[in-house]
Amino acid sequence: MSKRLRRHLARYSRTLLLYLYNSLLFVFLQFLSPIVDGIVNWSMLEFGSRMPVFLGDEVVYEATMKDARSPLYNTRVVLRRLISAQAKRRGRRAIEVLKRLARRRVMYHSYAMNVHGYVCASTKGDSDPFTLVHGYHGSFSLRHWLQQSDWLPTLEATLALDEDSVRRVGDDTVGGPAVSRHLRLIRILMRDLLIGVNYLHSHGLAHTELRLENLHICPVDRHVKVGILGNASDFHKCSPDDNKIDSYMDRRQMMIAFDMRCVGFIMAKMVLRDLMDPLIFSKFKAFLSKGNDPSCLREFLMHVVNRNSSSKNVGFQILDRNWGAGWNLLSLLLATKPSQRISCLNALRHPFLCGPRWRVDPPMGMIRWSLGSTAVRITEEYIYGKQQRRRLAHFIELMEMLNPHSKPKHWLNLLPGTWRLLYSTGRHVGLTLRQPPARVLIGDVQLTVSKLSKPNATFSVTSDIGFTVILGQDWAHNKTGINGKLQVSSLSKLRAGRRLYIKEEPSTQNFYTSTLDVQNSILEKLSSKKWKKIIPIKEFPSSLPVAKLASSDVEVTMSLDEPLSRDLKTVQNVIQEVRLQVPPELFDLSKIVCGTYVDSRLLVLRCVNGSALLFTRSILCE
Numbered sequence: 001m002s003k004r005l006r007r008h009l010a011r012y013s014r015t016l017l018l019y020l021y022n023s024l025l026f027v028f029l030q031f032l033s034p035i036v037d038g039i040v041n042w043s044m045l046e047f048g049s050r051m052p053v054f055l056g057d058e059v060v061y062e063a064t065m066k067d068a069r070s071p072l073y074n075t076r077v078v079l080r081r082l083i084s085a086q087a088k089r090r091g092r093r094a095i096e097v098l099k100r101l102a103r104r105r106v107m108y109h110s111y112a113m114n115v116h117g118y119v120c121a122s123t124k125g126d127s128d129p130f131t132l133v134h135g136y137h138g139s140f141s142l143r144h145w146l147q148q149s150d151w152l153p154t155l156e157a158t159l160a161l162d163e164d165s166v167r168r169v170g171d172d173t174v175g176g177p178a179v180s181r182h183l184r185l186i187r188i189l190m191r192d193l194l195i196g197v198n199y200l201h202s203h204g205l206a207h208t209e210l211r212l213e214n215l216h217i218c219p220v221d222r223h224v225k226v227g228i229l230g231n232a233s234d235f236h237k238c239s240p241d242d243n244k245i246d247s248y249m250d251r252r253q254m255m256i257a258f259d260m261r262c263v264g265f266i267m268a269k270m271v272l273r274d275l276m277d278p279l280i281f282s283k284f285k286a287f288l289s290k291g292n293d294p295s296c297l298r299e300f301l302m303h304v305v306n307r308n309s310s311s312k313n314v315g316f317q318i319l320d321r322n323w324g325a326g327w328n329l330l331s332l333l334l335a336t337k338p339s340q341r342i343s344c345l346n347a348l349r350h351p352f353l354c355g356p357r358w359r360v361d362p363p364m365g366m367i368r369w370s371l372g373s374t375a376v377r378i379t380e381e382y383i384y385g386k387q388q389r390r391r392l393a394h395f396i397e398l399m400e401m402l403n404p405h406s407k408p409k410h411w412l413n414l415l416p417g418t419w420r421l422l423y424s425t426g427r428h429v430g431l432t433l434r435q436p437p438a439r440v441l442i443g444d445v446q447l448t449v450s451k452l453s454k455p456n457a458t459f460s461v462t463s464d465i466g467f468t469v470i471l472g473q474d475w476a477h478n479k480t481g482i483n484g485k486l487q488v489s490s491l492s493k494l495r496a497g498r499r500l501y502i503k504e505e506p507s508t509q510n511f512y513t514s515t516l517d518v519q520n521s522i523l524e525k526l527s528s529k530k531w532k533k534i535i536p537i538k539e540f541p542s543s544l545p546v547a548k549l550a551s552s553d554v555e556v557t558m559s560l561d562e563p564l565s566r567d568l569k570t571v572q573n574v575i576q577e578v579r580l581q582v583p584p585e586l587f588d589l590s591k592i593v594c595g596t597y598v599d600s601r602l603l604v605l606r607c608v609n610g611s612a613l614l615f616t617r618s619i620l621c622e
Helices: 003-032 085-100 102-111 142-146 151-159 163-169 178-202 245-271 278-289 294-304 310-333 344-348 364-381 386-401 408-414 510-526 568-581
Strands: 047-049 053-055 058-065 076-082 115-119 130-135 417-424 439-451 459-470 482-500 543-560 592-598 602-607 612-617
Touching: 076 085, 085 115, 085 130, 102 178, 142 151, 142 245, 151 178, 163 178, 178 245, 178 310, 178 344, 245 310, 245 344, 278 294, 294 310, 294 612, 310 344, 310 364, 364 386, 364 417, 364 602, 364 612, 386 592, 386 602, 386 612, 408 482, 408 592, 439 568, 459 543, 459 568, 482 568, 482 592, 543 568
Parallel strands: none
Antiparallel strands: 047 058, 053 058, 058 076, 076 130, 115 130, 417 439, 417 612, 439 459, 459 482, 482 543, 543 592, 592 602, 602 612
């Protein structure tokens, strides 16, 4: 018998034993205690309780079953005495949910807190004391676990991670660097959480109260428990012939979307532990409540979260892995429109939650996301050697070929906003090996596009270039100096057009030679077996649809703080140096001729000379 077959038999044997144990437990309980609709009504005399803990409108006891005839003998349980009327309603609702899910009791006990019954003289009167009896899964919620300084090794020990357990998430190794261990743990916890939530959704229930405080990890079966389901809400049953089918589907979609948004918040806090800080998390929620697209979360959090310490860097490294798959899943969980949020089943198939042993065929949207994320990560390295420039041009060309919004009507909604310049495929002039007449340090270069209602113009395009002039012959260590700003504005029309690829013989000029090499490498990439299934392209296209930009007259203004604003010669040197370091198309916006790629977070514009400008949407300035 092979090792793999023995492992599968052992796994099935454990599942069968667990099922038999729960079935026998239910049968025994029917003989030992009063039964109300299949739920055990215990007596307080059967438990030996400890000191109570007061939690608002609840009193919580840790207790042990004393009755030797009970299958729960010597088992530690939790007695949750509910005081207020609202708390009692939650307790009775948990009992109703347990009755509803009794047919699949094994699945219920695996992913929800094990409710063993209740202690109450009457199930209907609000005046009678009501105590919920449920399983003991440790005194820590998932929030408390994450707040511990040694949370990573402690959780690994609690879950008893071995090769068998990591195979459940498509991995085949245990240990390794902190980033790999953190990612593996998040995959295990997220997959458990999604399976539990999907179990509720498939039975017509929404949790409605998914928070870190309500999640517990059971060290016995090593599963995430999604609480006692006291606030679970029904979708309401509706037959296909009913006139209310549309309202039912809307209610179902809204409730599932609410749960998935809560799962997104849980994932964000598990990966980026800075969000455990209430102040930072309030900024995070405010960003989403203003209607900003969650696909821009990375750009936003780079300015909100301090990435200097190791814990913050680990979170960004995890989300950046696998071509930014973590940011993609987070944006789908937190999508602004409920209809665009990902479901539990699709989230379980997402590449971020699938280890290296599982081959996942990514959809076209994920491929576009991966290309854009890789291009952004290369620009952040600030090493623009020949190889990096070639790779960036390669990814930009691929993004243009896969542009999902080629018609101008799509650009009308996506183009307005503030875009930060990341990279230009044109000429680069830096400060190395050069003695500039004025020492100018370029800050953010942004392109602001505003939609107009004028009949002769579609957009107002403004280029904002922030810079710092450093006085003296030597560079200041802290890079402080006189602040300045250069602004170029123009009106622009948006029309449909096509970008032509002229087939020419290899030229002696470096620019055309490099462009031809990039096109050949793209064609070679798309001809491979991996890409043929997704993009069946046999040869490089002769043209691609683009959004043509027709600009009018350009207006240039500049502001410079005192005392340099009075020195005309210094001002001229500053302008000359700024124009030398920044792409010339941002000074003459008429040289930007078309837009070749746009989505909710990235923008690619092509210029007269064929160079491309890569932008990312900036949130802080909007």
